[in-house]
Amino acid sequence: MKTREKGKIPARTSLLGFGCMRFPVNEDGKINRPETMKMLDYAYEHGVNYIDTAYPYHNYESEEVVGQWVATKPRDSFYLVTKSPTWMCKDIADFDRILEEQLTKLQTSYVDFYLLHALSRERWEHIKEMNLLPHLKSVLDSGKVRRIGFSFHDDYEVFEEILNAYDWDFCQIQFNYMDTEIQAGIRGYELAKSRNIPMTIMEPVKGGMLANVPDEIQAEFRRVHPDWSDASWALRWVGGHDNVQTVLSGMSTMEQVIDNVKTFSEIEPLNAEEQATIEQARQLFQARIQVPCTGCRYCMPCPFGLDIPKNFRLLNTAHVYNVQAAQKEGYDAMDVAAKASHCQKCGACKTKCPQHIDIPAEMEKVVREFEK
Ligand code: SF4
Ligand code: SF4
Known part of the structure; x- marks a missing residue:
């Protein structure tokens, strides 16, 4: 497994991180715990040491299941990551109470990476109203949290404001070869890199959409590397960015765990031919667009209520x-x-x-x- 050591408080993390939001589930929607434990064990035994969960994942069940797994391993042999649902906090006391609840569910006395979850303009304004940022130092000093960061879903301008507002240890964005111009995007990546803030990447295969690409794109991929999966092209493109600490994959099956572990064990930055193939794939995707709408909303509102x-x-x-x-x-x-x-x-x-x-x-x- 490839690893990277980054950050002001250095951590040598596996380049593949286990995202704990898409565990296998039973018919009743609850997590299939035996299968999940096997998948986490396989990943861990093959060098994955970054385990990323969050308070609301799997209808609030993910942290508890991850805690069940945490209890079976030496605590210093992996990095445990979870996130604060700040939209559920009306004040700092709520923030602290939820952190305590998370530590209990995770069966640990500390988390290695703690994120303010899924920040947007609205959530950022709420955090400022709560005056949460000055409180974060005491959270770090308490030892319950070792690094503070945030995950992000909004436009670049909001990202820039948040990144510049605090001395973050890391941050997490959505990034893949088709999403370089939306949300934080490549500009956000470059800004964080210039500030020496390592990044964790989510949605590297765009919620699975780049894991099974249309035939004409797959033919190009196979022509260059007959044995690379579509997902591995996307993961390799993201992993080739040197300010990336970890690439998260929300794995649902053992097959995906095995494929991802293989990809990240042999991953090298894409060479010129492979980069050109990604560019060709982008163009082929663009050619499939039916209506050249940019989503600017200048046409809105429609007097009859159409979106x-x-x-x-x-x-x-x-x-x-x-x-x-x-x-x-x-x-x-x-x-x-x-x-x-x-x-x-x-x-x-x-x-x-x-x-x-x-x-x-x-x-x-x-x-x-x-x-x-
Ligand atoms: S004006 Fe409306 S239809 Fe035209 S690009 Fe903008 S959002 Fe799309
Ligand atoms: S009703 Fe149809 S034509 Fe009229 S503004 Fe709405 S989308 Fe446009």
Whole structure:
């Protein structure tokens, strides 16, 4: 297993981290504990030492299951990671109370990496209102937490503000070869690198969408490396960034654990030909876009209640990543008034689109995709 040593408080972590949000589950939705223990053991025995859970994962069950596993191993032989659900805290006393609860569930007296979970503009404002940042020093001094960071889901500008507001030990972002221009993206990566703040990466295979790519892209991948899985291309691209401390994979099956362990045992930065293949894959993905909507929302609001960009996003994602069934589920769950079929063809949106998309005409494509 490849490892990296980074940070002000150095930690030599495995480049593959075990994300504990997609454990195998039983029919009742509860975690399949025997199978999960086998998967964690296999990963651990093959050098994975970064175990990443969070308070709400698996409907609040993940930390307890991870704690069951923690109790079977020497505590100093791995790094334990969890996250504070700050949106559930009305004040600092709540923050401290939840941390105590987490330590109990995890059967430990400390966590190695503690994150303020899934920060966005709204959550960041709440953290500031609680005046949480000055409290973090005493949390570190207590020894219950060894490093403080945050995970992030919002635009780059918010990321920059948060990164500059505190002396973070690390941070965690969504990053993969198709998501370099959204959220923190490549600019966020470069900013953290310039500040010597190591990064943990989530969604390296884009929630599984890069693990089973469309045929024409897979053919290119196989031409260069017949034995590399689609997921391993995505993982190698992320792992090639030197400010990355750990790449998280939320593994659900033993097969995935074995494949990921193999990938991260032999991983090397992509060479020029492999980088060119990733660039070609990006272009082939782009060519599958049905409507060139950027999600800018200049066309909104629609006087009849349509969510115009969401309709186009679902259509595009269905085609780009060959995930029609999942996107249809998303469409079916929308309010009737927000759906493409509710378009009254009034034309109020047409002149507002900087991409000159004939919105009412393109809504027909969405209806054909998801309602016919
Ligand atoms: S044409 Fe359709 S999408 Fe555009 S504003 Fe009118 S109802 Fe809304
Ligand atoms: S204005 Fe055009 S590009 Fe922007 S969200 Fe609306 S349809 Fe998409």
